[in-house]
Amino acid sequence: MARKFLVSRVALAVALSSGLAVVAATPAVAAKKEKAGATNFSPEFVKVAAPIQKAMADATAKISGGQATPENLAAAKQAFDAGVGGDGKAVFQNAVGTATTPDDKSALGSMMRNYGIISQDLALKQQGNMLLLESGKLDAAAVGSTNYDAGVTAYQMKDYPNSAKYLKAAKDAGYVDSSGQLDLVLADAYKRSNNPQAALQMAKDDIAAAQAKGAARPNPRCATFCSRPTPQSSSDRRPNMRPCWRSTIPAPGTLPFRSCASSPRCRVTRTSISCA
Structure with missing residues (x-):
């Protein structure tokens, strides 16, 4: 919520x-x-x-x-x-x-x-x-910003498929929003338009891009955050599991994503991100 x-x-x-x-x-x-x-x-x-x-x-x-x-x-x-x-x-x-x-x-x-x-x-x-x-x-810079604005506006209108379409176009154009929320809103638009496969592919692409740039490093916290199953109820409050409650696939930009998916040791599947 x-x-x-x-x-x-x-x-x-x-x-x-x-x-x-x-x-x-x-x-x-x-x-x-x-x-x-x-x-x-x-x-x-x-x-x-x-x-x-x-x-x-x-x-x-x-x-x-x-x-x-x-x-x-x-x-x-x-x-x-x-x-x-x-x-x-x-x-x-x-x-x-x-x-x-x-x-x-x-x-x-x-x-x-x-x-x-x-x-x-x-x-x-x-x-x-x-x-x-x-x-x-539109010039190249305006193409990205206008697609981003269109994607955010579609999100506000609850037109989630088109929100994802235009946000993805902004992302592909290399647009970086000042608030750093593009990936977060795009992932949520995919989720709300019942397209988890696209959200998963975005996570994979971001991991691959980070690894290609040498930005991803083995993270010892990966095992702490990802090696255990998602808790089955709110009463299961073991500290090492709490960061993964948000979703089975943590959204880009969130703590679970940074802690888990940023590590080259991690394995991304359809339902989870875990350590290799």
């Missing part, structure tokens, strides 16, 4: 701390740049997106000091809605059909994601993430 709470709390904190400062360039300016071959915005999108961009600039100006407090978010949403005539979400949904080029999708996705954060609408925020990824306009 404690671990479930920790993962949910971390996922929420990460999502709400996502930057609001990154706003797409105004479509009007982008249209001028198109002459130099820098961008390719469709005329239909430029027309629809111009008031959205202006309203978003007014909204983000309400985020005092970049702090996403409830008061700042409410003020930002109110400013945006007023700027587009009342219903910000409807304006974004109507704009989707005009976003036909990669640059259109990138600009709209960025603004839609920001409005999803401001309005605390996870579904809209995720739709913005999807447009950003679909656009193909």
Whole structure:
């Protein structure tokens, strides 16, 4: 129960701390740049997106000091809605059909994601993430961070299969989150989507990567933590067994994983991690 709470709390904190400062360039300016071959915005999108961009600039100006407090978010949403005539979400949904080029999708996705954060609408925020990824306009660093944000957002929405999909993409892209929670949330998403085989494979891959880098060292505590069976009840409180109670396969980043799976002496099976 404690671990479930920790993962949910971390996922929420990460999502709400996502930057609001990154706003797409105004479509009007982008249209001028198109002459130099820098961008390719469709005329239909430029027309629809111009008031959205202006309203978003007014909204983000309400985020005092970049702090996403409830008061700042409410003020930002109110400013945006007023700027587009009342219903910000409807304006974004109507704009989707005009976003036909990669640059259109990138600009709209960025603004839609920001409005999803401001309005605390996870579904809209995720739709913005999807447009950003679909656009193909993200640089290598942004691909990892956007997949991570999409994975965390999907986790918050209890869409665990897609959470695992995007978190795995972030991990494969080499993204490292500042809170160090990617592996933990990914392992839990695998578990909640009934895919323990993927969680096991992730553990094996992490062990192999650590050993390849020479980071894994024989750990004398491995036998202490892993050689005995998992306790059958909460009354079985032998100290040497307690660290393995959390799960049969300890999640990456946890004490049992570091103590057991990091040792090259350990053997990973479908149901346990034990010493060779």
